[in-house]
Amino acid sequence: MSDQETKGLLSPLRRKLLMGMAALPAITMLPKASFAQAPATSAVNTTGLAVTDTEVTVGILHSATGTMAISETGSIEAEKLAIEQINAMGGVLGRKIKFIQEDGASDWPTFAEKAKKLLVNDKVAAIMGCWTSASRKAVLPVMEQYNGMLYYPTFYEGLEQSKNVIYTGQEATQQILAGLNWIAKEKGAKSFFFIGSDYIWPRTSNKIARKHVENVLKGKVVGEEYYALGSTQFNSVINKIKLTKPDVIFTDVVGGSNVAFYKQLKAAGIDLSKQALLTISVTEDEIDGIGGENIAGAYACMKYFQSLDNPNNKTFVPAFKKMWGEKTVIGDVTQAAYLGPWLWKLTVEKAGSFDVDKIAAASPGVEFKGAPEGYVRIHENHHLWSKTRVGRAKLDGQFELIFETADLVEPDPFPKGYQ
Amino acid sequence: MFGDYSIGDLGSIFVMQGFAGLILFSVYVLMALGLAIIFGQMGVINMAHGEFMILGAYVTWMTSNLFQTYLPSLFSGYFFLAMILAFVASGALGMLVEWVLIRHLYKRPLDTLLATWGLSLMLQQAYRSVFGAREVGVELPQWMLGSLHVTESIEVPINGVFVMCLTVLITIAVAYVMYRSRWGRQVRAVVQNRIMAGAVGINTEKVDRYTFGLGCGIAGVAGSAFTMIGSTGPTSGQLYIVDTFLVVVFGGAASLLGTIASAFSISQTQSTLEFFLSGSMAKVLTLLAVVGILMLRPQGLFALKVRK
Numbered sequence: 001m002s003d004q005e006t007k008g009l010l011s012p013l014r015r016k017l018l019m020g021m022a023a024l025p026a027i028t029m030l031p032k033a034s035f036a037q038a039p040a041t042s043a044v045n046t047t048g049l050a051v052t053d054t055e056v057t058v059g060i061l062h063s064a065t066g067t068m069a070i071s072e073t074g075s076i077e078a079e080k081l082a083i084e085q086i087n088a089m090g091g092v093l094g095r096k097i098k099f100i101q102e103d104g105a106s107d108w109p110t111f112a113e114k115a116k117k118l119l120v121n122d123k124v125a126a127i128m129g130c131w132t133s134a135s136r137k138a139v140l141p142v143m144e145q146y147n148g149m150l151y152y153p154t155f156y157e158g159l160e161q162s163k164n165v166i167y168t169g170q171e172a173t174q175q176i177l178a179g180l181n182w183i184a185k186e187k188g189a190k191s192f193f194f195i196g197s198d199y200i201w202p203r204t205s206n207k208i209a210r211k212h213v214e215n216v217l218k219g220k221v222v223g224e225e226y227y228a229l230g231s232t233q234f235n236s237v238i239n240k241i242k243l244t245k246p247d248v249i250f251t252d253v254v255g256g257s258n259v260a261f262y263k264q265l266k267a268a269g270i271d272l273s274k275q276a277l278l279t280i281s282v283t284e285d286e287i288d289g290i291g292g293e294n295i296a297g298a299y300a301c302m303k304y305f306q307s308l309d310n311p312n313n314k315t316f317v318p319a320f321k322k323m324w325g326e327k328t329v330i331g332d333v334t335q336a337a338y339l340g341p342w343l344w345k346l347t348v349e350k351a352g353s354f355d356v357d358k359i360a361a362a363s364p365g366v367e368f369k370g371a372p373e374g375y376v377r378i379h380e381n382h383h384l385w386s387k388t389r390v391g392r393a394k395l396d397g398q399f400e401l402i403f404e405t406a407d408l409v410e411p412d413p414f415p416k417g418y419q
Numbered sequence: 420m421f422g423d424y425s426i427g428d429l430g431s432i433f434v435m436q437g438f439a440g441l442i443l444f445s446v447y448v449l450m451a452l453g454l455a456i457i458f459g460q461m462g463v464i465n466m467a468h469g470e471f472m473i474l475g476a477y478v479t480w481m482t483s484n485l486f487q488t489y490l491p492s493l494f495s496g497y498f499f500l501a502m503i504l505a506f507v508a509s510g511a512l513g514m515l516v517e518w519v520l521i522r523h524l525y526k527r528p529l530d531t532l533l534a535t536w537g538l539s540l541m542l543q544q545a546y547r548s549v550f551g552a553r554e555v556g557v558e559l560p561q562w563m564l565g566s567l568h569v570t571e572s573i574e575v576p577i578n579g580v581f582v583m584c585l586t587v588l589i590t591i592a593v594a595y596v597m598y599r600s601r602w603g604r605q606v607r608a609v610v611q612n613r614i615m616a617g618a619v620g621i622n623t624e625k626v627d628r629y630t631f632g633l634g635c636g637i638a639g640v641a642g643s644a645f646t647m648i649g650s651t652g653p654t655s656g657q658l659y660i661v662d663t664f665l666v667v668v669f670g671g672a673a674s675l676l677g678t679i680a681s682a683f684s685i686s687q688t689q690s691t692l693e694f695f696l697s698g699s700m701a702k703v704l705t706l707l708a709v710v711g712i713l714m715l716r717p718q719g720l721f722a723l724k725v726r727k
Contacts (some may be wrong), residue, residue: 233648291557
């Protein structure tokens with residue numbers, strides 16, 4: 001990555017400075033050749049993790065099979081890319097990262113079992129994994145009992161914080177509030193219709209959104225509807241939307257239902273270029289299945305879009321496509337998953353140790369300047385400071401960035417006044 | 420909830436809600452027809468029914484890609500060819516499955532439940548390996564998108580009308596084949612008494628294989644049509660299987676008319692309740708009603724009179 005970045009720099013002074021900086025990683029790489037100078041394994045690993053003089057093992061724990069494979073494939077790909085890039089730069093504390101991949105198989109007890117296997121048998125130094133809240137909730141007690149470190153990529157409902165987890169996705173307030181503020185201001189929106197899948201994440205998110213609409217924006221929620229996971233028929237609710245004529249349709253429908261919802265919305269003659277729709281559940285990954293023509297014009301509230309125009313993202317996207325194919329798309333969670341191995345590497349280097357306790361303590365304040373979404377930093381509550389962005393879906397399945405918050409938004413997993 | 424709306428608004432919503440119910444009805448019938456043959460006529464509990472549907476959806480997706488690449492000028496008509504191919508592909512797979520798996524289990528109907536459930540898992544993983552874990556988007560020709568603008572506020576989705584017409588056509592065809600043709604008579608003879616049917620010279624193995632193939636083929640066509648309204652991914656078939664069994668069991672397993680009546684009552688209840696309550700509450704109440712009625716009439720709405 002650093003090679004590509006230096007190419008674009010023209011000023012001789014900057015180039016010199018950068019050459020000096022470029023030499024820095026080389027210094028940490030030196031010990032690789034002569035182990036005598038590397039931080040001794042006994043010093044960086046006091047708790048018996050799988051760390052040798054040349055290698056450190058981490059776990060990847062996602063669903064490669066089952067329903068959730070649709071979503072989790074992108075995360076697996078991103079984590080492997082990050083690990084490969086870190087290894088190409090010399091690894092962590094002079095050690096190459098080796099990974100053991102386990103399949104959670106979209107089954108929550110399996111996730112817990114595999115997490116235990118990774119921690120107890122394989123003694124992995126960290127786990128990149130989980131996707132749904134249900135799988136994280138299943139894995140959390142295992143992480144806490146055996147003192148592991150989990151990097152969790154998905155945007156989620158909040159209301160959780162653990163020493164043993166770093167949440168690289170957004171919690172609910174980070175994702176929702178700025179988006180609602182924007183659409184209220186931009187579209188003068190006063191009435192909102194909520195529609196979501198019926199489980200914890202949409203329900204919690206909508207609860208927060210409703211409080212915000214009613215108490216802060218002084219607007220009105222004219223409808224709040226939930227459909228069972230996997231529902232494919234939305235004609236009735238679409239009629240209700242037509243009847244109530246909300247300024248904004250606010251959706252957190254997930255999975256296959258998502259596809260059905262947008263196809264039927266379009267078939268019912270609701271034109272998303274006129275009817276404002278704000279979603280917090282559709283990324284580039286989902287549009288692949290929905291079809292750009294069915295969702296063009298909708299707004300999505302995320303922290304990352306593949307189309308983001310910044311230097312980090314411009315090296316990240318081609319690297320991802322080179323590894324996983326020209327047609328792959330990169331959604332919000334995929335990017336958040338990519339942050340996991342990097343944040344872990346930076347934290348290990350800050351702590352000067354692989355020990356989980358030291359990593360947990362060193363995490364707050366760790367910053368990653370190379371994040372494709374831009375700069376991120378870990379908060380005391382183990383979530384990330386990150387920006388909220390609104391993008392508009394285009395016909396080709398990409399988003400056009402419409403709005404981003406000026407500053408990083410503080411993560412607030414237990415929001416006061418929203419519970 | 421109606422206080423704020425004008426009579427005109429209410430009228431058009433009433434019409435649109437009626438259409439929503441009819442579309443749901445057609446979708447249910449289309450889902451259930453294949454299973455009504457396999458489960459209803461043959462007594463095979465086919466848990467892999469959804470996967471046969473998704474095979475049809477994937478065939479449609481591949482056809483659409485082929486047309487886009489090689490015959491873009493004919494793209495607007497590809498869907499008809501895709502449905503035929505979907506029928507052939509799912510039907511062929513169905514016959515293969517019957518030959519390899521099902522024919523050994525006719526005397527152990529409950530075991531077909533496990534065997535076909537295993538089959539559904541295998542098919543899902545096969546789709547995942549071949550087509551990738553991510554969902555695919557099936558691109559539709561322009562004329563099938565959007566809606567017919569009837570009045571200012573009444574709009575009828577074109578794909579809904581398409582599904583309705585398709586359902587009517589296939590239902591008529593199935594009814595003809597099962598109840599008017601020589602072959603349908605053979606099928607019913609085999610179902611009623613396999614040994615006697617064999618004794619009078621019916622090739623029962625062949626009848627079984629073609630019947631199973633026909634059921635799976637219809638599932639394929641349904642899957643092809645559902646690319647218009649739903650998702651196409653390795654596990655999308657799971658979205659349909661519960662509703663499908665619900666419709667067939669509620670209607671009375673062996674009766675085609677029962678399937679239609681049950682699809683009608685479930686879809687109308689569901690879509691009316693959905694309008695007045697929220698989506699998941701509507702589902703709960705519909706299922707409760709179905710459970711209640713099945714407790715009173717375990718044989719379903721329309722059962723054949725059998726002497727026991």
